[in-house]
Amino acid sequence: MDFGFSTLEARSIDFDKFDGRILRYVLQYEPSLLVCLSCGGCTATCSAGNLTDFNIRRLQLMLRRGEVENLQTEINKCMLCGKCLLVCPRGVNLRNVVMLIKKALVHFKNQEN
Amino acid sequence: MNNIVIIGGGIAGVETACTLAESGNRVTIIERTGDIGGKLNRWYCLFPDFKKADEIKKYLKERIAKFDIELKLNSEVDKAERNGDQWYIYTGNVRYTADAVVIATGYELFDATRKEELGYKIYDNVITQGDLEDKFRAGDFKTTFGENPKRVAIVHCVGSRDEKCHNLYCSKVCCVTGVKQAIELSKFLPETQIFCYYMDLRMYDKHFEELYRTAQEHHNIQFIRGRVSEVSQTPDHRLAIKTEDTLSGRPMKMKLDMLVLLAGMDTKKHNKKVSELFDVEREESGFLKSKDFHIGAGILSQKGVFAAGCCISPMSIKETIENARSSAVQINQYLKTL
Numbered sequence: 001m002d003f004g005f006s007t008l009e010a011r012s013i014d015f016d017k018f019d020g021r022i023l024r025y026v027l028q029y030e031p032s033l034l035v036c037l038s039c040g041g042c043t044a045t046c047s048a049g050n051l052t053d054f055n056i057r058r059l060q061l062m063l064r065r066g067e068v069e070n071l072q073t074e075i076n077k078c079m080l081c082g083k084c085l086l087v088c089p090r091g092v093n094l095r096n097v098v099m100l101i102k103k104a105l106v107h108f109k110n111q112e113n
Numbered sequence: 114m115n116n117i118v119i120i121g122g123g124i125a126g127v128e129t130a131c132t133l134a135e136s137g138n139r140v141t142i143i144e145r146t147g148d149i150g151g152k153l154n155r156w157y158c159l160f161p162d163f164k165k166a167d168e169i170k171k172y173l174k175e176r177i178a179k180f181d182i183e184l185k186l187n188s189e190v191d192k193a194e195r196n197g198d199q200w201y202i203y204t205g206n207v208r209y210t211a212d213a214v215v216i217a218t219g220y221e222l223f224d225a226t227r228k229e230e231l232g233y234k235i236y237d238n239v240i241t242q243g244d245l246e247d248k249f250r251a252g253d254f255k256t257t258f259g260e261n262p263k264r265v266a267i268v269h270c271v272g273s274r275d276e277k278c279h280n281l282y283c284s285k286v287c288c289v290t291g292v293k294q295a296i297e298l299s300k301f302l303p304e305t306q307i308f309c310y311y312m313d314l315r316m317y318d319k320h321f322e323e324l325y326r327t328a329q330e331h332h333n334i335q336f337i338r339g340r341v342s343e344v345s346q347t348p349d350h351r352l353a354i355k356t357e358d359t360l361s362g363r364p365m366k367m368k369l370d371m372l373v374l375l376a377g378m379d380t381k382k383h384n385k386k387v388s389e390l391f392d393v394e395r396e397e398s399g400f401l402k403s404k405d406f407h408i409g410a411g412i413l414s415q416k417g418v419f420a421a422g423c424c425i426s427p428m429s430i431k432e433t434i435e436n437a438r439s440s441a442v443q444i445n446q447y448l449k450t451l
Binding site: 037038039040041042043044045046049050055057058087088089090091 | 230275276313339341342343355357358359362363365
């Protein structure tokens with residue numbers, strides 16, 4: 001069946017090429033990330049997010065969808081102020097998540113070398 | 114004939130009392146306030162059909178009048194003792210003997226001042242859904258500026274689903290209450306812009322989903338998926354809220370004339386007292402613990418003590434009535450075993 005359009009390869013999330021290494025690393029040390037419900041309270045209050053295009057809620061989604069290419073650039077925007085911790089209704093320690101992503105990126109880069 | 118004491122004269126207490134009286138028991142209701150009806154008395158219209166709350170009140174009044182139920186108003190239980198199958202309930206200088214006791218102490222609206230970031234009792238024109246019901250009853254929506262609000266936001270999940278106030282549970286009925294109030298407000302004030310800020314919308318029962326659709330289709334209510342994280346006051350004394358519009362992935366700010374907080378159901382205060390009086394177990398959420406979730410709702414951990422209504426779990430009025438009737442059936446079964 002041809003409906004006359006197709007999904008561009010570059011637009012879709014290919015779950016089979018999922019790189020879950022960083023996600024697993026982060027969850028091992030910060031399991032609170034499991035209970036994020038994507039309410040966006042963190043992003044609303046985020047100091048960096050109100051000045052730049054940083055979206056701290058999306059970090060969790062990027063990890064879960066294996067979109068790890070831009071993680072380094074993204075986490076560098078975080079000011080580590082911790083306001084996200086204060087507003088989170090599920091008690092996710094997002095500041096620690098950012099720190100763990102930093103560690104994981106170094107960890108896996110070292111492994112590859 | 115068995116004696117039954119019911120603690121609480123709200124919807125659950127009155128319906129349980131009447132059902133038990135109907136099947137030949139001698140029933141006493143001990144009610145803290147000066148009237149039956151409980152939280153119903155504050156409400157104006159009910160979801161999902163906009164039935165006037167006063168009609169339910171009328172039903173309760175007419176029903177209770179049919180039976181010889183002793184209604185002890187302005188009274189609280191001071192002490193309870195069990196001796197074998199008999200309970201002794203003390204209130205003031207009166208002692209009641211009971212073969213079964215029903216706890217029907219209901220809920221309180223979550224104390225929204227605990228969420229300081231939402232500005233309740235800090236900024237003008239931040240109200241709860243209960244305060245809005247007062248306004249519906251009065252037919253007056255003027256803000257502290259003496260004008261009708263041009264823009265109103267309704268915030269879902271205040272004090273529910275929130276680890277920061279130790280309430281992990283969903284209060285269940287606030288979602289549809291918010292939708293009902295949005296529609297109702299738009300009927301009173303057709304020019305007013307109304308927004309609902311939600312995390313998830315739980316339109317769980319019959320007609321609720323249709324009500325949500327009606328809100329969008331006929332009342333131009335806008336639903337924004339994002340949790341409000343901060344409320345502040347603008348220099349001209351309006352309200353400003355911060356949220357993330359999670360569906361577009363961007364932080365969002367909005368100025369408002371009125372903010373309505375949908376405070377959840379909180380049972381901790383009364384349930385702590387009754388659980389100590391009757392030595393019955395509570396759940397971590399504060400709700401009374403039933404013997405079994407599926408087949409033992411309202412049967413508590415103490416012999417001869419039962420529960421009905423929102424002290425067990427968040428419930429709508431419909432569910433409270435059903436639950437009260439089913440508790441009465443279980444109590445009658447228990448009384449036969451004595």
